Amino acid sequence: MTTxxxxxxxxxxxxxxxxxxxxxxxxxxxELDTGDMILNMGPQHPATHGTLRLVVRLDGERVIAxxxxxxxxxxxxxxxxxxxxxxxxxxxxxxIDWLSSFANEVPFxxxxxxxxxxxxxxxxxxxxxxxxxxSRIATIYLFLxxxxxxxxALTPAFWGFRDREHVLNLxxxxxxxxxxxxxNRIGGLKDDLPxxxxxxxxxAMDRILTGCDDFEKVLVxxxxxxxxxxxxxxIPAELGAAYGVSGANLRASGIDWDLRRDGQPxxxxxxxxxxxxxxxxxxxxARYWVRLQETRESARMVLQLLERLPSGPVMAKVxxxxxxxxxxxxxxxxNPLGQMGYYVVSxxxxxxxxxxxxxxxFSNVSILPWLLRGVYVPDVVTIxxxxxxxxxxxxx
Amino acid sequence: MPDETPTTxxxxxxxxxxVATAEVPPEPDPVVAQLAARFEVxxxxxLRDWADAFGHLVVRVRRDAWRPAxxxxxxxxxxxxxxxxxGIDWRPADKSEGDEGGDTSSxxxxxxxxxxxxxxxxxxxxxxxxxxxxxxxxxxxxVDVEEANPRVPSWVGVYPGADWHERECWEMFGxxxxxxxxxxxxxxxxxxxxxxxxxxxxLLAREVKPWPGLVDVEPMPGGxxxxxx
Numbered sequence: 199m200t201t202x203x204x205x206x207x208x209x210x211x212x213x214x215x216x217x218x219x220x221x222x223x224x225x226x227x228x229e230l231d232t233g234d235m236i237l238n239m240g241p242q243h244p245a246t247h248g249t250l251r252l253v254v255r256l257d258g259e260r261v262i263a264x265x266x267x268x269x270x271x272x273x274x275x276x277x278x279x280x281x282x283x284x285x286x287x288x289x290x291x292x293x294i295d296w297l298s299s300f301a302n303e304v305p306f307x308x309x310x311x312x313x314x315x316x317x318x319x320x321x322x323x324x325x326x327x328x329x330x331x332x333s334r335i336a337t338i339y340l341f342l343x344x345x346x347x348x349x350x351a352l353t354p355a356f357w358g359f360r361d362r363e364h365v366l367n368l369x370x371x372x373x374x375x376x377x378x379x380x381x382n383r384i385g386g387l388k389d390d391l392p393x394x395x396x397x398x399x400x401x402a403m404d405r406i407l408t409g410c411d412d413f414e415k416v417l418v419x420x421x422x423x424x425x426x427x428x429x430x431x432x433i434p435a436e437l438g439a440a441y442g443v444s445g446a447n448l449r450a451s452g453i454d455w456d457l458r459r460d461g462q463p464x465x466x467x468x469x470x471x472x473x474x475x476x477x478x479x480x481x482x483x484a485r486y487w488v489r490l491q492e493t494r495e496s497a498r499m500v501l502q503l504l505e506r507l508p509s510g511p512v513m514a515k516v517x518x519x520x521x522x523x524x525x526x527x528x529x530x531x532x533n534p535l536g537q538m539g540y541y542v543v544s545x546x547x548x549x550x551x552x553x554x555x556x557x558x559x560f561s562n563v564s565i566l567p568w569l570l571r572g573v574y575v576p577d578v579v580t581i582x583x584x585x586x587x588x589x590x591x592x593x594x
Numbered sequence: 595m596p597d598e599t600p601t602t603x604x605x606x607x608x609x610x611x612x613v614a615t616a617e618v619p620p621e622p623d624p625v626v627a628q629l630a631a632r633f634e635v636x637x638x639x640x641l642r643d644w645a646d647a648f649g650h651l652v653v654r655v656r657r658d659a660w661r662p663a664x665x666x667x668x669x670x671x672x673x674x675x676x677x678x679x680x681g682i683d684w685r686p687a688d689k690s691e692g693d694e695g696g697d698t699s700s701x702x703x704x705x706x707x708x709x710x711x712x713x714x715x716x717x718x719x720x721x722x723x724x725x726x727x728x729x730x731x732x733x734x735x736x737v738d739v740e741e742a743n744p745r746v747p748s749w750v751g752v753y754p755g756a757d758w759h760e761r762e763c764w765e766m767f768g769x770x771x772x773x774x775x776x777x778x779x780x781x782x783x784x785x786x787x788x789x790x791x792x793x794x795x796x797l798l799a800r801e802v803k804p805w806p807g808l809v810d811v812e813p814m815p816g817g818x819x820x821x822x823x
Contacts, residue, residue, distance in 0.1 A: 268780065268781065269779075269780060269781035269782065269783075272781040272782070274790065276766075276791060277790055277791055277795075277797060278797070280687065280700070280797075281700040281701075281797055281800060282700070282701075283701050312648050313648075436674060437754070439674040439675040439676075439727055440668075440674060440675075440676060440752075440753045440754055440755055441676070441753075441754055441755035442675065442676045442677060442678070442753075442755040443755075444675070448727070453727050455675075455727040455728075455730070460730040461730070462649055462650075524708070525647070525648075525710070525711070526647055526652075526710040526711050527647060527648045528647065528648075528650050528723060528732075528734060530677070530732075537677065539677060539678075539723075541678075541680070541721075541723070541734075543682065543710050545703050545704050545708060546704065547701045547702060547703045547704070548701040548702075549700065549701030549703075551703055552682050552683075554678060554680040554682075554721075556677055556678045556723070560758065561676075561677075561678075561755055561758075564755055564757065564758040565755070568754070593781065
């Protein structure tokens with residue numbers, strides 16, 4: 199049967215007067231009874247960058263309790279280090295924070311060097327600093343793009359991936375590995391920089407600096423971006439510190455603390471002119487803004503380092519079989535995601551007796567149950583994005 | 595020269611010179627010494643020992659001073675930042691005698707139990723590192739844990755970030771933290787048995803199959819048995 203009735207007059211489409219009355223009630227803010235709902239975000243949610251699972255209890259669209267479930271990717275590195283020799287351990291710890299592997303190696307190698315009483319030559323120190331800063335740029339640059347993605351802006355994400363490639367090419371050119379360089383040796387570096395690398399590096403840093411300007415133009419000041427990030431996910435400074443939140447996340451809450459400047463002197467940082475950026479607000483926007491400034495600062499730092507790069511060997515005299523004398527040593531460094539540290543206990547053998555790996559994301563994420571209480575579901579995504587964690591760095 | 599006239603003066607000089615080079619331990623960092631003094635004043639005999647480990651202060655406290663030590667560090671020493679809480683098992687790892695089928699490559703550790711900076715009593719210890727974001731110093735605080743009854747007070751009331759670290763330490767070492775709001779598994783699945791970071795917990799991957807990295811004992815596929823040794 200053909201009919202020309204408009205749908206609203208078809209059977210089943212009668213206007214329900216009672217429902218209309220109900221709607222009217224809702225409009226004048228009559229509280230409707232909504233039961234709590236448990237929502238599982240992840241382990242395969244795009245905003246979790248891997249396998250973080252968030253069990254969220256919702257009242258309507260508001261989160262009343264959040265419980266992160268981690269460990270889907272626990273690889274037991276602390277146990278594995280007890281079965282490896284010191285040079286073998288660097289291969290493992292490359293995989294903790296896989297976006298900035300080179301920066302992971304540095305504190306461990308430092309701990310071993312400090313226990314053995316050897317020091318890397320000047321050139322190795324400088325090249326290590328350059329590569330650490332390059333891995334910082336590679337890591338944070340991706341964040342600068344992805345943060346746009348969290349609020350629905352696609353373009354910055356592509357910029358992030360595109361320009362990060364220049365930096366990864368540099369890392370690959372120097373070390374042979376894009377993500378897992380395994381380039382540090384106890385006492386120095388595997389190789390010197392290849393011919394022409396310094397010029398390439400300068401050019402890439404110029405691109406990064408321009409890219410940062412682009413991000414700033416597109417996102418900072420953008421109405422949607424600001425609306426979604428300003429005042430969202432505020433971490434109070436004292437609470438953040440007591441939770442162990444570190445790095446740019448803590449500096450965005452106004453704590454002026456950067457281990458490159460304030461920690462035990464390491465690499466070439468004491469000889470550099472470092473500006474530490476902070477922001478007073480502590481919200482998602484502040485975390486974005488601080489990271490943006492830090493990326494620029496890193497690029498400038500690399501240019502400074504290239505100017506001063508000393509000549510000489512890249513490897514100190516080290517025994518063929520590395521035995522680390524008995525003792526224990528804590529070395530912490532400012533990594534792209536925050537404070538990374540190794541507490542290395544040695545008993546004089548060729549391998550460590552116990553290594554406590556302090557990874558930044560683990561503590562950064564541990565504040566989530568507090569931070570997510572009372573926020574709306576869409577903000578969960580931006581808060582997760584702005585904390586910027588790597589799953590391997592949480593699960594180890 | 596020493597044979598000729600054994601006068602007292604040069605020998606005293608010699609002795610002091612020897613002492614100065616060999617026996618006097620390196621001066622502790624003034625900051626480290628001052629921080630240790632603060633712990634001594636604040637905890638009294640709750641402080642067991644302290645040491646300077648490469649410019650970082652390591653203090654060992656009695657079990658009943660474990661939580662007061664955290665409060666002292668946070669309140670009086672401005673250590674507002676919790677870096678980590680972790681455990682350690684000082685017992686040497688079990689080694690299969692003669693290496694038959696077991697692990698062939700892992701580094702051989704000493705077989706007697708020795709302890710690290712600031713000493714220890716017994717097998718287990720919990721240690722934590724806190725830092726000051728304003729004064730830029732840090733302290734590692736250690737506490738001995740009884741093997742028969744492994745429990746220490748929780749730090750969650752002082753540093754809320756201790757929550758996850760203590761859960762990890764509980765599942766990895768079997769050390770209970772009294773006063774922790776919910777000690778449940780963090781990394782491991784709920785029904786997991788055993789405490790993986792204890793030294794008597796074997797690394798099963800190495801037990802099942804010997805590590806091929808050191809000597810390649812498996813013949814290459816398709817080749818003769820040239821690889822075997």
